[in-house]
Amino acid sequence: MSQYSAPRGTEDLLPEQIPLFDHVLETCRKVLEQYAYLEIRPPLFEETSLFVRSLGEVTDVVEKEMFTCQRGDTSVTFRPEATASVVRAYLQNHLDKTRPFRKLYYIGPMFRFERPQAARQRQFHQVGIEAIGSHDPRLDAEVIHVAATCVEALGIQGFTVHMNSIGNAEDRVHYKDALKSFLEPQIQQYCKDCQRRYERNIFRVLDCKERECKKRNTDAPAFLDVLCEESATHFAEVQQALGALNREFEIDKGIIRGLDYYTHTVFEIRLPSLGARDTIVGGGRYDGLIEEMGGQSTPAIGFSLGVTGVLLAMGKQGLAEEHLGEPPCPVYVASLGEEDRASAFVLAEGLRRAGLTVDLDFEGRRIKPQLRQAAKRGARVVLIIGEDERARQVVQVKDMEHSEQIELPNDGDLPTEIQRILERDRREDQ
């Protein structure tokens, strides 16, 4: 074993895992493009201050989870999430000037310096969308629905959609006051964690899992009680629009979200079977962020889906197996003697030029091991070339599936003949 291992919280995706990983990304991509979202690819790192500004200085992500790199005067940070980058790109490239309403999506790795856990890594992939430039409640519904549709498209069962509204900035101030006066007289009765949350991030007291705290929270004021009329109406319309899409959801007044930029609609998709870390999609509206970052006041909403959690869920639900495994090499060229290797080498290249996927032995194996290797690699057709074949300008063509072997001239028609064998099953199936 090498003395080196992948950095903590990272992993190598090996050839046999790539098809599964790509299947997840491509399935999501297909859904997003159906809803007319267009891909954007910002860089993987940004100026550190971009994240500090957008996520909020006192958030955990900024305080202790950033991968930051100092070079002289410049400080850059590997993106812990993509919303900030997408908004930055939206403004920098003047997308707001040319066509203010944009539906964008991204797929790629994110980085957070956290302690690894189930469904949590330091480098992880997210698939996400950002719909910028509209406050239309139907857009909120679409975004939530698209997230759920991605999860569905992967075949994952048992997920639930939870949402809440945390209103605008003023609503939040009102709510904080209301919550404070509810908790203050009884905070001593709450668990130790909640007492700390009360000081640090009072909203989080609401999603404590302790039975006693939970019971007390049932009487707590909800955001929904203090929303101004406009916010309340918006939220009601989001629900109505979700209904129109036949998308089931639960109102969950405990959903607060950890990043400062969220407003109004916030939502999560959860998969309880995953264990402690069961949120696979998180998202919400961020109507204040674009202005905060120097643009015009522009409403927006988005989500991000964690690929790690999705893969875990697919594994547990038996959806991963069929996508695992190296792609087969359909054609293999075997050679008999040492003198035949050069011919095999050239023959393989000719077939590749004709569009076939071909490999041959580079380990000096004899014929038998070559056949074994070909079978293991999933070859449907093996070409065998020996002294006799060379002299007569032919090759042995073996159909591995049917154990049939025929002799064919080694000429320009060979690729077509091989193709015919490769397609044989398909025809027989019909």
Add this chain to the structure above:
RNA sequence: GUGGCUAUAGCUCAGGUGGUUAGAGCACCAGAUUGUGGUUCUGGGGGUCGGCGGUUCAAGUCCGCUUAGCCACCCCA
């Protein structure tokens, strides 16, 4: 950042109370009348027992530290 559990071959794991050259299954490689796969049989390679240090005549086995993984907390995709 905090806590619990774990660490033996590529993989899954055996290795009572410390005691000779550390084992199995699978995988890998090779042979079974010398030009042919998937079955079978036979043989083979491969382990600094995560790393460092300690106790001991003797440590895979006991102790300490460290690293990594898993799980949970904080938080989060």
